[in-house]
Amino acid sequence: DVKVTQSSRYLVKRTGEKVFLECVQDMDHENMFWYRQDPGLGLRLIYFSYDVKMKEKGDIPEGYSVSREKKERFSLILESASTNQTSMYLCASSRSRTGRGETQYFGPGTRLLVL
Amino acid sequence: QQQVKQSPQSLIVQKGGIPIINCAYENTAFDYFPWYQQFPGKGPALLIAIRPDVSEKKEGRFTISFNKSAKQFSLHIMDSQPGDSATYFCAATPAERGGADGLTFGKGTHLIIQP
Secondary structure, eight states, X not given: OOOEEESOSEEEEOTXXXXXXXXXXXXXXXXXXXXXXXXXXXXXXXXXXXXXXXXXXXXXXXXXXXXXXXXXXXXXXXXSOOGGGOEEEEEEEESOSSSSSOOOEEOOOEXXXXX | OOSEEEEOSEEEEETTOOOEEEEEEXXXXXXXXXXXXXXXXXXXXXXXXXXXXXXXXXXXXXXXXXXXTTTEEEEEETTOOGGGOEEEEEEEBOGXXXXXXXXXXXXXXXXXXXX
C-alpha cells in the first residue's frame, strides 16, 4: 500500500514564526503536492513538484515555499506564519508524470493553528 | 475563479436511498475527473474516476455519469449505507501531463446517510 506520512498531526505556532511541514512517501512516486483544506472552500493547490528540485506554483502559492531535495520528501515552508494560514494542510503523491490521469494518494493532514 | 462547481454543499439521505452529487467545470482542457471520499480525521482517498471518452462508469455501488457537452458530471451512490457518510469531493485535471498537474477540487459535499 502507498503510504504518505506527514510529520505532525497538529501544530500550534505564533505569528511571524517560520514553519516547516514535512511529507514523506514510500512508493517512489514522481509527483508530490501540497494542498490546504478549509471549510466551505474544499482543497486548494499550493505547490507541486514532478521531480527532485523541481517545483511549480499552484493556485494559492502566496506566503508559502517548498523544497524537494529528495524524491520521497516534500516540504512546505511558511516563511512568516500569519493567522490566515491557520488551516488543514494535506500532502499527496502520484506515481508518474507520463501516465494519463494518475491517482493521488493523500496523507492524514496537519492541522496548523497560527496564533 | 472557481473552475469546478459542486452541489449540494450538504445532503441527508435515508439508508437505501440514492444520493446524487453534481459537479460542473469550465476548463475544456480538463479530461480526467476523479471523485474523492474523506472521512473525519483522514486524508481524501480516490473513490472512482472517469475520462470523457465514456458517459458512465460504475464501480460497485458508485456510479459516475458524465455529460461532456454540458461540462457536467455527477456521482450516484446506490443502496446507500450509514458507512457512506463522509465528505465527497469532485475534482478535475488535464490528464496529458500524467497527473503531474495538481487537481482542481470542488468545495465538497457533506453526506449523511441516516439509518
